[in-house]
Amino acid sequence: MSEFTDKIVRVRTRPYYQSSRAQLYLGDCFHLLSRTLPESIDMIFADPPYFLSNDGITCQGGKMVSVNKASWDQGANWRQKHEFNRRWIRRCRKVLTGNGSIWISGTLHNIYSIGMALEQEGFKIINNITWQKTNPPPNLACRCFTHSTETILWAQKNDKKSKHLFHYDLMKEMNQGKQMKDVWTGSLTKPSEKTEGKHPTQKPEYLLERILLASTDENMLILDPFCGSGTTGAVALRLGRRFIGFDNVEEYLEISKKRLIKAES
Ligand SMILES: C[S@@+](CC[C@H](N)C(=O)[O-])C[C@H]1O[C@@H](n2cnc3c(N)ncnc32)[C@H](O)[C@@H]1O
Numbered sequence: 206m207s208e209f210t211d212k213i214v215r216v217r218t219r220p221y222y223q224s225s226r227a228q229l230y231l232g233d234c235f236h237l238l239s240r241t242l243p244e245s246i247d248m249i250f251a252d253p254p255y256f257l258s259n260d261g262i263t264c265q266g267g268k269m270v271s272v273n274k275a276s277w278d279q280g281a282n283w284r285q286k287h288e289f290n291r292r293w294i295r296r297c298r299k300v301l302t303g304n305g306s307i308w309i310s311g312t313l314h315n316i317y318s319i320g321m322a323l324e325q326e327g328f329k330i331i332n333n334i335t336w337q338k339t340n341p342p343p344n345l346a347c348r349c350f351t352h353s354t355e356t357i358l359w360a361q362k363n364d365k366k367s368k369h370l371f372h373y374d375l376m377k378e379m380n381q382g383k384q385m386k387d388v389w390t391g392s393l394t395k396p397s398e399k400t401e402g403k404h405p406t407q408k409p410e411y412l413l414e415r416i417l418l419a420s421t422d423e424n425m426l427i428l429d430p431f432c433g434s435g436t437t438g439a440v441a442l443r444l445g446r447r448f449i450g451f452d453n454v455e456e457y458l459e460i461s462k463k464r465l466i467k468a469e470s
């Protein structure tokens with residue numbers, strides 16, 4: 206039995222994949238979060254569905270293509286989106302330790318609901334990070350400004366006793382001795398990070414690297430309830446953290462598994 210299964214059984218169900226420092230589970234994160242031990246996770250990164258697959262068009266590699274990513278990303282009305290966000294954020298709060306923190310990424314399609322849901326479910330927002338993309342796809346309809354940013358909210362439990370971890374000095378050092386600001390600029394995910402398979406909304410590794418270095422220590426346990434291609438897990442393992450990931454699409458968990466194996470080797 207691995208160190209992970211011996212000492213830290215955090216999710217009471219059979220993993221899809223496990224190693225000594227990581228576990229992946231195939232299934233609905235609502236169910237899996239309810240099977241996770243309360244207050245057992247040090248940090249959560251979540252990149253939930255943005256609900257932007259609305260039959261519009263976008264540009265990819267110079268070609269006009271549908272914006273539709275997948276059925277899990279299809280539009281819902283604001284009530285349905287908000288109810289969805291409140292439910293998974295409520296479950297995340299239960300599994301997070303008292304001093305733990307949560308990072309959630311989104312766009313205008315879901316981030317206002319996420320911000321409100323965080324406050325309604327007992328979180329306090331610490332930062333509003335703007336990820337500025339240096340190479341966004343052009344706006345083909347020419348009816349509004351080119352969308353070139355995403356938002357990442359960072360929050361902690363809204364509880365007087367909660368003290369979130371922030372490696373201020375390290376962030377300053379990584380920013381040439383100046384305080385790190387809340388606008389992070391960089392490119393879309395590089396093809397070299399997609400060698401294990403393609404996911405329609407894969408995040409670049411440099412974002413996760415900064416997030417993990419800023420708010421976690423080595424050996425801490427990180428959970429990603431919508432892990433997709435496993436970006437959070439691959440970076441977590443490379444940085445000596447431990448990882449649990451959930452996704453309800455087996456094809457994506459296979460990519461995650463390959464990336465975790467590569468990161469551990
Ligand atoms: C925006 S993507 C995450 C991408 C990921 N950050 C990456 O870098 O690859 C959202 C993921 O959530 C998964 N998903 C959607 N609804 C889910 C649910 N209820 N339970 C578990 N996974 C879900 C989708 O299959 C998709 O892979």
